[in-house]
Amino acid sequence: MxxxxxxxxxxxxxxxxxxxxxxxxxxxxxxxxxxxxxxxxxxxxxxxxxxxxxxxxxxxxxxxxxxxxxxxxxxxxxxxxxxxxxxxxxxxxxxxxxxxxxxxxxxxxxxxxxxxxxxxxxxxxxxxxxxxxxxxxxxxxxxxxxxxxxxxxxxxxxMSGLTAYAGFFDVCKPKPGEAVFVSAASGAVGQLVGQLAKLAGCHVVGSVGSDDKALLLKDKLGFDDTINYKSEPDLGASLRLRFPDGIDVYFDNVGGETLDAALPQMRLRGRVAVCGMVSQYNLDDPGEGVRMRNLPWLVTRRVRMEGFNVADYLADEEYYRRFEEAMAGYLRDGRVTYxxxxxxxxxxxxxxxxxxxxxxxxxxxxxxxxxx
Amino acid sequence: MxxxxxxxxxxxxxxxxxxxxxxxxxxxxxxxxxxxxxxxxxxxxxxxxxxxxxxxxxxxxxxxxxxxxxxxxxxxxxxxxxxxxxxxxxxxxxxxxxxxxxxxxxxxxxxxxxxxxxxxxxxxxxxxxxxxxxxxxxxxxxxxxxxxxxxxxxxxxxMSGLTAYAGFFDVCKPKPGEAVFVSAASGAVGQLVGQLAKLAGCHVVGSVGSDDKALLLKDKLGFDDTINYKSEPDLGASLRLRFPDGIDVYFDNVGGETLDAALPQMRLRGRVAVCGMVSQYNLDDPGEGVRMRNLPWLVTRRVRMEGFNVADYLADEEYYRRFEEAMAGYLRDGRVTYxxxxxxxxxxxxxxxxxxxxxxxxxxxxxxxxxx
Known part of the structure; x- marks a missing residue:
């Protein structure tokens, strides 16, 4: 036995x-x-x-x-x-x-x-x-x-690595020089998205819930700027300040008020990759929901907002190898910190x-x- | 003079x-x-x-x-x-x-x-x-x-004709046999989307605000089914009934509650073309907004929701000619009624x-x- x-x-x-x-x-x-x-x-x-x-x-x-x-x-x-x-x-x-x-x-x-x-x-x-x-x-x-x-x-x-990689490159389709906003930016996925965006030549701003996290993003992960959403009285105004020419790509991990604040700041043909809406997972009453004011901006700015799931990228083996090769290399070389x-x-x-x-x-x- | x-x-x-x-x-x-x-x-x-x-x-x-x-x-x-x-x-x-x-x-x-x-x-x-x-x-x-x-x-x-044509074919990318939902279905754009969807071999349900309009959609425009949203106590339940296997394409002219009700009914990789959000144009206080409960379904079902504007299709002359040829032909042959x-x-x-x-x-x- x-x-x-x-x-x-x-x-x-x-x-x-x-x-x-x-x-x-x-x-x-x-x-x-x-x-x-x-x-x-x-x-x-x-x-x-x-x-x-x-x-x-x-x-x-x-x-x-x-x-x-x-x-x-x-x-x-x-x-x-x-x-x-x-x-x-x-x-x-x-x-x-x-x-x-x-x-x-x-x-x-x-x-x-x-x-x-x-x-x-x-x-x-x-x-x-x-x-x-x-x-x-x-x-x-x-x-x-x-x-x-x-x-x-x-x-x-x-699978935060593949989620960040697929969501950023395939859903957001970033171009060098574009302005990228990431919410929950010190989280499992957000921190990687920000760093991949920097590697892709983008300007990256992340939102987090504390000044310590904000410091970390700038000092350790190379983010260009940060927003502590808990200490900002007007998230829309903060975003306008950080993105005077608007946001090309919003990688959304939280949904709710942050999404609503980001929509009017989107540039023409901007893209919102919806990775998660953590702000809504704990709503007691599903009927409660979230007050959205700015969805009509999807039309004004012709924004594509797309939900995705890492599962969709698992089937494609070739895609997979590309990710594995790239991400293991970034981590080994220290170009991505986790x-x-x-x-x-x-x-x-x-x-x-x-x-x-x-x-x-x-x-x-x-x-x-x-x-x- | x-x-x-x-x-x-x-x-x-x-x-x-x-x-x-x-x-x-x-x-x-x-x-x-x-x-x-x-x-x-x-x-x-x-x-x-x-x-x-x-x-x-x-x-x-x-x-x-x-x-x-x-x-x-x-x-x-x-x-x-x-x-x-x-x-x-x-x-x-x-x-x-x-x-x-x-x-x-x-x-x-x-x-x-x-x-x-x-x-x-x-x-x-x-x-x-x-x-x-x-x-x-x-x-x-x-x-x-x-x-x-x-x-x-x-x-x-x-430009309702080009709006319907571009929004339906290019944003929604319908396939024959797919299930299409159109809101404001007797309006300038909605009535055309529904008829184009039938020509494309889709199953089409339209929502309208009166029984007279609903009759018109079925009798004159060939819609498969209708919803009078004003007399339905539960729009989500009505949609589930009309679309037991879910919605592939939602052509959204109204936003707000109708959009929120449609999201959980979307099928995997469904598409929402956001043409307009008329329900929100008259909100007195922009802070009022609309309670959205179901945006997280964008992730669950990997839905692409995309705003568009007919202006984007005007620049492409070849596209334009294709539309003109098609739409004038449909109208002449009586395959589309306006x-x-x-x-x-x-x-x-x-x-x-x-x-x-x-x-x-x-x-x-x-x-x-x-x-x-």
């Missing part, structure tokens, strides 16, 4: 309305035998062997909020009460009955928020290639591959997740479950 | 906030000598000769509302208190010192809401080609050419303009100033 160890988990106690609180989640200690169990139920179409992994890093993303709600009218469904069934992780294989994986391999994929996971669908797993880069990068900036057949395509998210906000221990996970909706994180929010 | 006749005009009495009322306008009778005056001031870069025209038909469009407001933050400016400096007209040349035009020519272009106009910039004028079609068509469905150098490009509107709501006399113009914001018109709103 294999050794039995603690398997700590973060469990969702109840469906969430409004902002999530730490009390919506619970840290519970179970146990697990450190072996792939015999006679596992296997999802249709997948081969039988399984992999037991020890989870090292977990990511913590705004899109998870959607999986914490009980709503009938959305495609994203909370499968069960284990929070983050679809979280990204960076793991070490403990035992494997799958010929492609063996003990000690480093892999990434999706898993629950727990210390150990038995994976019965190893086609989701990706072995780590660029070991010269920080391992944690594989929870986001370098998450390079994912099989989407098992979950709804709407659930594929968290800010991570790392907390230690699975027990810190609920507070970390709650924090991203309050703007407490600086950079991609990560949880170290174990360092080895 | 040339004969002096009455020149009746409609004059804007004050800048308008909220819905325009008849009282915002005034019908005043001036006089005019039926001759091109000598020593006219000529706009820079234009040749000296001028044309005196007698106006026969005037159009009456929602976009004119923008020229009635006093607002600092928009590009569209009311040049003066003469309402409709930029209205379309269908006129007969009375006298001309320009070699391209002679007395009796039928022309179309832009002019004030008045009986006679001296045109010092005849490069705006277009002679009428298809005399086998109703003359009034040249105020909208067949308005084929326009020089945009003199006014702001944002002011070019009212509904016009005609009122008699310039003195009826204020009520007609006020009426289009209350949904009183059925089809393109026109004013007959004179029948010959």
């Amino acid at each position: 294999a050794e039995e160890v603690r398997n700590r988990k973060v469990v969702l106690k109840r469906y969430v309305t409004g902002y999530p609180t730490e009390d919506d989640m619970e840290v519970v200690d179970g146990t697990i035998h450190l072996a792939v169990p015999a006679g596992l139920a296997v999802p249709a179409g997948l081969t039988a062997p399984a992999v037991l992994v020890k989870n090292l890093y977990l990511s913590c993303d705004a899109w998870m909020r959607g999986r914490m709600s009980k709503r009938d009218d959305v495609t994203t469904v909370v499968n069960d009460f284990v929070l983050g069934e679809a979280s990204y992780f960076l793991s070490k294989v403990v035992e494997s009955t799958h010929t492609d994986y063996q003990a000690g391999d480093l892999v990434w994929g999706m898993v629950g928020w727990e210390e150990y996971t038995v994976i019965t669908h190893p086609s989701w797993l990706v072995k780590i290639q660029h070991t010269e880069l920080p391992l944690s990068y594989y929870t986001g900036v370098l998450a390079l591959e994912f099989v989407i057949s098992v979950v709804s395509p709407n659930d594929v998210a968290g 800010l991570e906000d790392v907390v230690e221990g699975l027990e810190s996970a609920p507070a970390a997740l709650v924090g991203i909706f309050r703007g407490r994180n600086v950079g991609r929010q990560l949880i170290v479950v174990s360092r080895e | 040339a004969e002096e006749v009455r020149n009746r005009k409609v004059v804007l009495k004050r800048y308008v906030t909220g819905y325009p009322t008849e009282d915002d306008m005034e019908v005043v009778d001036g006089t005019i000598h039926l001759a091109v005056p000598a020593g006219l001031a000529v706009p820079a870069g234009l040749t000296a000769p001028a044309v005196l025209v007698k106006n026969l038909y005037l159009s009456c469009d929602a976009w004119m509302r923008g020229r009635m407001s006093k607002r600092d933050d928009v590009t569209t400016v009311v040049n003066d208190f003469v309402l409709g400096e930029a209205s379309y007209f269908l006129s007969k040349v009375v006298e001309s010192t320009h070699t391209d035009y002679q007395a009796g020519d039928l022309v179309w272009g832009m002019v004030g809401w008045e009986e006679y106009t001296v045109i010092t910039h005849p490069s705006w004028l277009v002679k009428i080609q298809h005399t086998e079609l109703p003359l009034s068509y040249y105020t909208g469905v067949l308005a084929l050419e326009f020089v945009i150098s003199v006014v702001s490009p944002n002011d070019v509107a009212g 509904l016009e709501d005609v009122v008699e006399g310039l003195e009826s113009a204020p009520a007609a303009l006020v009426g289009i914001f209350r949904g009183r018109n059925v089809g393109r709103q026109l004013i007959v100033v004179s029948r010959e």
Whole structure:
């Protein structure tokens, strides 16, 4: 009989309305035998062997909020009460009955928020290639591959690197010299968009929620200018000041008031890539919505506003290789810096997740479950 | 000395906030000598000769509302208190010192809401080609050419035929069998979009504000189904019923609640062509805005929402010829019907303009100033 160890988990106690609180989640200690169990139920179409992994890093993303709600009218469904069934992780294989994986391999994929996971669908797993880069990068900036057949395509998210790359280059279609505005600019995706925009020869302004974050954007990430939206009484006026000739590209991570303020500042044939609308994920009553004053500017300025999802770019392998090559190169050369906000221990996970909706994180929010 | 006749005009009495009322306008009778005056001031870069025209038909469009407001933050400016400096007209040349035009020519272009106009910039004028079609068509469905150098490009509107054609085919990019939703479907543009969509092999549902209009769409224009938005308690539910598999293309003429109701019904990679947002043109307080609940569906469904303006399609002459050929053919063959709501006399113009914001018109709103 294999050794039995603690398997700590973060469990969702109840469906969430409004902002999530730490009390919506619970840290519970179970146990697990450190072996792939015999006679596992296997999802249709997948081969039988399984992999037991020890989870090292977990990511913590705004899109998870959607999986914490009980709503009938959305495609994203909370499968069960284990929070983050679809979280990204960076793991070490403990035992494997799958010929492609063996003990000690480093892999990434999706898993629950727990210390150990038995994976019965190893086609989701990706072995780590660029070991010269920080391992944690594989929870986001370098998450390079994912099989989407098992979950709804709407659930594929968290791949901040590919999201930033595809959203900026393919949805925004930037030209050198253009003016780019990024919201949630110190977040997982925003920080990369800003840096890619600088590499593309654009003028980049990012909005953030604190002066510390603003400093970071200018000092560490090369943004041309910043807006602390929490201390600006009139966001529209701030944008006019930063963009006297208007905005060519707005990479929108937040929606709501920031989007509304940006629309009248858009230049003719400007583009708004809608990556997320985090400002609306926690609205208690879906009927509440957001007062939008400036949508008619879409017509006045012939603006293209386009929602996208990283899932759409996963199918194209060639596209994919191009991204991998480019992004790994940028990171290696130091032309792109990736800010991570790392907390230690699975027990810190609920507070970390709650924090991203309050703007407490600086950079991609990560949880170290174990360092080895 | 040339004969002096009455020149009746409609004059804007004050800048308008909220819905325009008849009282915002005034019908005043001036006089005019039926001759091109000598020593006219000529706009820079234009040749000296001028044309005196007698106006026969005037159009009456929602976009004119923008020229009635006093607002600092928009590009569209009311040049003066003469309402409709930029209205379309269908006129007969009375006298001309320009070699391209002679007395009796039928022309179309832009002019004030008045009986006679001296045109010092005849490069705006277009002679009428298809005399086998109703003359009034040249105020909208067949308005084929326009020089945009003199006014702001944002002011070019009212060319309902080209607007419908370019917006539907080039912004929406429809495929046969797709499901199309059109709002303000009995209006100048909407009625044409619906018919073009049927010609393109699509399934078409239009929303209107009365049962009479709904009947007209099905009986006269071949729409597959209709929604009377005024009698539907839940627009989202009505749309789900009409589009059980979702909407591929939404041609938006109204914005606001209808847009918000349509967004969750959009199919993956659906397209929203934003032609106008008439529901918001009359908002008293720009801070009032509209409660939008469903913009995040842009991301969920990867929807492209794009504002456009007919001005963008005027520059491409080849495109233009294609439209002219197609639309004149459809009209001649009866494959496209054009509904016009005609009122008699310039003195009826204020009520007609006020009426289009209350949904009183059925089809393109026109004013007959004179029948010959």
